Amino acid sequence: MSKSTIKKKNKLLSLKKLTTRYKVSVMNESTLEEVYHTRLSALGLSVLTILLIITTILLFSALILFTPLKGFLPENVDEDLRENVAVEALQIDSLTEVVELQDKYIDALKAVMSGDVKIDTTVGKDMKDVLLAVQAQQFKEKSEAEKEFVRNYEEDEKFNLMNSAPESKSITFQRPAQGVVTSFFDPGKSRYGVDISTLPHSSVSAVYQGVVFNSGYDFNSGYYVEIIHPQNYISLYKQLAGIYVRNGENVKSGQVIGTMYNGDKGTCKHILHFELWNENVAQNPLDYLVIE
Numbered sequence: 265m266s267k268s269t270i271k272k273k274n275k276l277l278s279l280k281k282l283t284t285r286y287k288v289s290v291m292n293e294s295t296l297e298e299v300y301h302t303r304l305s306a307l308g309l310s311v312l313t314i315l316l317i318i319t320t321i322l323l324f325s326a327l328i329l330f331t332p333l334k335g336f337l338p339e340n341v342d343e344d345l346r347e348n349v350a351v352e353a354l355q356i357d358s359l360t361e362v363v364e365l366q367d368k369y370i371d372a373l374k375a376v377m378s379g380d381v382k383i384d385t386t387v388g389k390d391m392k393d394v395l396l397a398v399q400a401q402q403f404k405e406k407s408e409a410e411k412e413f414v415r416n417y418e419e420d421e422k423f424n425l426m427n428s429a430p431e432s433k434s435i436t437f438q439r440p441a442q443g444v445v446t447s448f449f450d451p452g453k454s455r456y457g458v459d460i461s462t463l464p465h466s467s468v469s470a471v472y473q474g475v476v477f478n479s480g481y482d483f484n485s486g487y488y489v490e491i492i493h494p495q496n497y498i499s500l501y502k503q504l505a506g507i508y509v510r511n512g513e514n515v516k517s518g519q520v521i522g523t524m525y526n527g528d529k530g531t532c533k534h535i536l537h538f539e540l541w542n543e544n545v546a547q548n549p550l551d552y553l554v555i556e
Contacts, residue, residue, distance in 0.1 A: 282307040435494070437471040437553040438518050440501060440538050445555050449548040456546040457500065457539030460555060464526040464534050470515045471499050471540075471553060479507055485537065489521050495542070502537035 282305060289301040304312070327333065443466070447459035474493035481487050487504040504522040509515060524534040540547045549555075 435472060435497070435552075437540075438469065439553050439555050440471050440499070441466050441468050441524070441536050443536065443555070445550070446535065449546075449550065451546055456541075457537055458549050458555070460536045460538060462524050462534050462536055464524065465505075466524045466534065466536075467520045468501055468504060468522040468524065468536060470517060470519050470521050472497070473517045474499070474515060476509045476511055476513045476515060476521075479509060479511055486525070487522060491515060491521075498541040500537075500539040500541070502539075503535060 285303045285305045285308075287301055287303050290299045291297065292299055441460055441462045443460040443462035445458050446461045447455060449455060449458055470491055472491075472493045474491040474497075476489060477492050478490040479488065482502075485502040487507045488500065488502045489504070489507055489509060490501075491499050493499065501522065503525075505525040507522040509519075509521045515521060524536060526534065538549055540549045540552060
């Protein structure tokens with residue numbers, strides 16, 4: 265028998281299997297009576313399944329296209345409806361901002377009535393100005409924890425042997441940041457430090473080891489850090505974009521304590537204001553460190 269004959273015979277057998285009809289009966293379990301029956305072949309069952317799937321797809325398509333469900337499709341949303349939703353969302357955000365502002369204003373009035381804020385700082389100002397004045401005064405005031413820390417530190421330093429060490433010549437201060445001095449020390453003009461123009465996002469480092477005893481945010485000079493060093497030296501860093509230290513934290517010489525602005529923050533730009541004090545007397549930073 266040739267190979268071609270065998271192939272034809274196999275095809276006929278496969279076709280016969282597909283076209284062979286089978287009887288499917290539904291019978292009553294109690295009486296064994298045949299209730300319903302049908303005859304299906306494998307080919308017929310496949311065709312019936314495909315037709316059922318196509319019919320289901322057509323029904324769902326018609327249900328979506330010819331009923332109100334069509335409006336829930338993203339591409340069929342009414343433009344006016346979209347606009348109204350956007351407008352209402354903006355109105356809700358505005359109302360939320362107004363409510364928050366009024367709540368802060370009420371808190372500010374409470375602070376004024378309780379005497380925590382001076383009345384003359386709020387005269388002739390609108391709501392936002394009052395809030396700024398109250399928050400500015402709160403930033404300037406030290407907390408009780410900060411005051412207690414400073415008192416304890418000063419009490420401990422009375423008997424610290426570092427106080428009897430040689431003068432500042434024994435301390436080697438590092439420069440707080442790389443840059444160029446643009447404003448020099450001049451106490452006669454109330455300039456108690458120097459301004460250093462740095463590159464955007466430059467790091468600011470502690471000039472010497474010490475303890476952070478005051479840090480926070482000021483509306484006029486941005487973030488600031490004050491560090492107390494041995495021999496009663498205090499270094500002050502202003503106009504920072506952010507700080508990485510907390511009150512009471514020990515810092516090492518050269519440790520990064522903050523970063524500068526990127527140059528888009530109004531008049532602050534990326535200029536570091538640095539001051540150095542000793543025994544409550546402002547010192548010329550250029551006498552203690554070299555800034556290129």
